[in-house]
Amino acid sequence: MGFQVLLVTGTHGNEINGPWFFQQWDKNPELINNYGIKFFKVIGNPDALQVGLRYLDKDLNRSFSSDLICSDDIKEKEVIRARELLNEYGEKGMHPCEIVIDIHSTTAAMGSSLVVYGRRPADLALAALIQSHLGLPIYLHEGDPIQKGFLVESWPCGFVIEIGPAPQTLLQAKTVLQTQLALEVCLQKISQASLRKAVYPNHLVVHIHQESIDYPRDLNGNIDAYLHDECQGQDWKPLEKGSPLFQFPNGEVVRYEGDNSLVPVFINEAAYQEKNIAMSLTKKEVWPFLDEWKMAFEEIIN
């Protein structure tokens, strides 16, 4: 196996379960079976982790755009860190990695899920292998001009694992166990594929990003209504026309007036208030698995 895998946690410094698990894994390498895969594990944003904040100057997971990284005048700590990570583990780095798995947690009830950025064939192949084993949903993030510069896009293959609901800075049994399981299954599937022993599924189920909805806001931009209690935790369940989305403190309710077939994700993720996202809406599709995905993936790991 000539390829190497980069495992990242703590890309956001207030998502502490992954970093805690890495620390434990350092002490006891047998906590995860690595299936013979060569891998590096790294804390994405150790300075932010230290103070328990998502980031210091700028969201690290929006700092990997080439225009930011290639700039001669980098001021934000996170853009400097993005360049560091690429110099160390990027395709042309000191320890070149071909695949990256970036492990996050979220205050939304996402369960264990994958976020795939765009439709890179190799990503879809590996995601399909994970989905066929764990049954987890996949959020295909694309066509969102406001959000760019995601970490995993800077490597030939990779995606985000999102686990929730996980309160910020709270060490939580369930989140640790889900992180551990998801990581091990990733390494197992990569190993099987590199040995040409992976059994790919016939289909891939994806939830494709359509749009995001913001909280109701006042003229100063302050949030004016909270997420309705009946909407909290309803990630991955299709919204029905008329179902409650937000509630003002005076009792007034904002209802969903859109298409019956859309599926919400990242409902009430605390960190997305500043991104004007109360939830994102997706469209579920079932795609036949394409042989070219497998070929693209196996080319990377052989």
Place this chain on the structure above:
Amino acid sequence: MGFQVLLVTGTHGNEINGPWFFQQWDKNPELINNYGIKFFKVIGNPDALQVGLRYLDKDLNRSFSSDLICSDDIKEKEVIRARELLNEYGEKGMHPCEIVIDIHSTTAAMGSSLVVYGRRPADLALAALIQSHLGLPIYLHEGDPIQKGFLVESWPCGFVIEIGPAPQTLLQAKTVLQTQLALEVCLQKISQASLRKAVYPNHLVVHIHQESIDYPRDLNGNIDAYLHDECQGQDWKPLEKGSPLFQFPNGEVVRYEGDNSLVPVFINEAAYQEKNIAMSLTKKEVWPFLDEWKMAFEEIIN
């Protein structure tokens, strides 16, 4: 009514539901019936709220010890803020308040609950009125030499309202509604008492602090085991001998070996990791209501 009440939220900057509700209340004064009470509302730590951190230099709710506040050489932003709050709203301040209600949220499943510091008769009288209306549990914090300098101790009467589980920095319908209700009941009971129309209960149920338990730690002081999933959320339920408390990533379980009658509170409060508290243990007692509590309380508000 010659007395004034101080209502505080955002004493910890990552507990955002109270401050958000205050903002809404500013816009719409009818959100709460104040029952004719003169009150001030204030954000405890606006600088920490701005960045979403519990505090900047030092926990504001441990910064009210007289030795800190009276020092000539104050460095910590929170001690400066404590002095400011006392100069403004303290007994001898510009807007003297006799009662303070300090509204918090917690990642622990405390429900709506009160924390009373020590056994000041006036506090017990008001707490008994709230308990008889809402039925909520009361944590009597005393005899804990490691923790001191709580905000409410600097006013003649007052306590903390704790609402949870509430993830840090997450706006959440349930927490807002519980905050609103608890505040209104406080103002209602204070008003009734000041008009000599309060009906005091015959008993007060208290959970008296006994000791705190820390997470298992390694030789470097790092947390080595997470709270066991079966213990998460079990606040206010008596621990049974042999019940699981913590779990190491290798599966090893630490079980409770203490007294069957103790009741845990603040289980897995994220902010208490740094205070070496995984939970506190209390002893439940039912006290007869004493007339002197009522007299002490009604003296303050008349």
